[in-house]
Amino acid sequence: MKLHTKIFIALLSAILLGALFQIVGLHEWGLAYLAPLLGLFAQFFLRLLSMIVIPIVICSLICGIVGESRLGSLGRLGLRTVLFYLLSTFLAVMTGFFLVNLIQPGVGANIEFTESPHQTIGAPDSMRDLILRIVPKNIFDALASFDMIAIIFFTVFFAAFCFTVAQESRERIVGFFNAILEVVMAMTLFIISLAPYGVFCLVMNLILETGFSAFLPLAKYFVTVFAALTIHFTLVLPFLLKITTSLSPQKLASAMAPALLTAFSTASSNATLPLTMACAERRAGIGKRVNSFVLPLGATVNMDGTALYECVAVIFVAQVLGYELTLAKQLTIIFTSLLVSIGAAGIPHAGLVMMVIIFKAVGLPLEATGMIWAVDRVLDMARTMTNVWSDCICMTIAAKFENEIDLEIFNGKNVDVSIK
Numbered sequence: 146m147k148l149h150t151k152i153f154i155a156l157l158s159a160i161l162l163g164a165l166f167q168i169v170g171l172h173e174w175g176l177a178y179l180a181p182l183l184g185l186f187a188q189f190f191l192r193l194l195s196m197i198v199i200p201i202v203i204c205s206l207i208c209g210i211v212g213e214s215r216l217g218s219l220g221r222l223g224l225r226t227v228l229f230y231l232l233s234t235f236l237a238v239m240t241g242f243f244l245v246n247l248i249q250p251g252v253g254a255n256i257e258f259t260e261s262p263h264q265t266i267g268a269p270d271s272m273r274d275l276i277l278r279i280v281p282k283n284i285f286d287a288l289a290s291f292d293m294i295a296i297i298f299f300t301v302f303f304a305a306f307c308f309t310v311a312q313e314s315r316e317r318i319v320g321f322f323n324a325i326l327e328v329v330m331a332m333t334l335f336i337i338s339l340a341p342y343g344v345f346c347l348v349m350n351l352i353l354e355t356g357f358s359a360f361l362p363l364a365k366y367f368v369t370v371f372a373a374l375t376i377h378f379t380l381v382l383p384f385l386l387k388i389t390t391s392l393s394p395q396k397l398a399s400a401m402a403p404a405l406l407t408a409f410s411t412a413s414s415n416a417t418l419p420l421t422m423a424c425a426e427r428r429a430g431i432g433k434r435v436n437s438f439v440l441p442l443g444a445t446v447n448m449d450g451t452a453l454y455e456c457v458a459v460i461f462v463a464q465v466l467g468y469e470l471t472l473a474k475q476l477t478i479i480f481t482s483l484l485v486s487i488g489a490a491g492i493p494h495a496g497l498v499m500m501v502i503i504f505k506a507v508g509l510p511l512e513a514t515g516m517i518w519a520v521d522r523v524l525d526m527a528r529t530m531t532n533v534w535s536d537c538i539c540m541t542i543a544a545k546f547e548n549e550i551d552l553e554i555f556n557g558k559n560v561d562v563s564i565k
């Protein structure tokens with residue numbers, strides 16, 4: 146059976162089984178006895194994934210950049226990548242903006258605030274803070290606290306300066322990091338084989354812990370975010386791929402399916418990154434140079450789903466509170482949603498935490514984020530999948546422009562058996 150079919154079955158059976166527990170009244174029992182066990186395995190799987198993220202990002206970025214013969218061609222790839230990332234994120238925000246104004250899910254809604262644990266993740270205080278965080282004060286501190294933007298900044302900086310030393314030293318550096326990357330990739334392939342079980346435990350545990358009742362008062366809001374994400378996922382992004390490369394979005398989706406389903410289940414772009422990179426190379430035929438540069442960067446800064454969600458959620462809260470949004474404030478929301486998504490970490494709930502910045506920018510009360518906390522996890526799963534999908538689309542466009550795509554693998558032939 147194909148890997149993505151296995152993951153899909155795991156996901157579906159977790160949802161059905163979770164629903165069944167609710168229907169036959171076994172929910173309490175499941176929560177008491179089953180959830181801790183499922184949670185344990187789910188955490189085990191997540192930890193395995195996050196354990197290899199930093200080595201993969203550092204080694205692949207250094208190999209991708211320093212393995213390059215000239216810094217100039219990397220500059221071209223970098224520029225294309227950043228431009229696409231900005232364009233796709235902007236389109237995502239506009240889709241969300243349009244739908245939330247059309248459906249107006251918050252008008253007339255009566256929603257209670259629940260406790261919001263957003264302080265625990267430590268949101269930056271302001272835009273200034275967000276920008277300053279790019280440069281690590283201490284690289285070991287950044288590594289220990291999983292600060293991906295700072296880690297990427299240091300690595301790219303380091304890699305760029307490798308061009309100032311003698312060719313021989315540069316080759317030694319690439320050889321060293323390449324060797325580590327090979328080992329880490331082998332570890333990744335092993336962890337990927339556990340994905341169906343990990344996904345099952347994550348989703349079943351989530352359903353047991355959340356239940357379905359939290360969704361009712363927020364149904365309209367939920368549907369708005371979901372509809373906007375669906376439009377961006379199934380229409381806007383595939384359209385961008387089709388007009389720029391004429392490659393099939395369906396084929397790409399099928400190649401990247403294990404990564405997309407894992408993104409949905411883990412709600413973390415970072416945790417999914419090892420899978421995204423392995424699928425890109427072995428199932429979609431994307432050249433190492435492109436995928437090792439575009440994907441780690443994308444998992445950290447390109448978050449279409451998050452940007453869209455920020456925009457919808459803030460306008461929704463303003464609608465519920467009857468808070469008037471002037472044109473200037475609406476533009477502020479669009480602009481800050483884009484920036485905040487760039488700064489958000491690829492971990493669960495990061496988008497909700499970062500929303501505080503937009504609330505401050507437009508003058509909404511911070512406690513009001515508590516209003517949407519109850520349904521955040523499921524929306525997080527959907528927006529993370531969109532985030533990863535956007536990275537995949539950008540990577541494929543870049544690979545086509547750079548002529549670094551193996552079309553046989555992309556079209557489903559010669560796919561590596563270990564990750565079929």
Ligand code: ASP
Binds near residue numbers: 415451494528
């Ligand atoms: N969980 C998302 C991600 O990892 C970020 C977010 O919370 O929006 O991509």
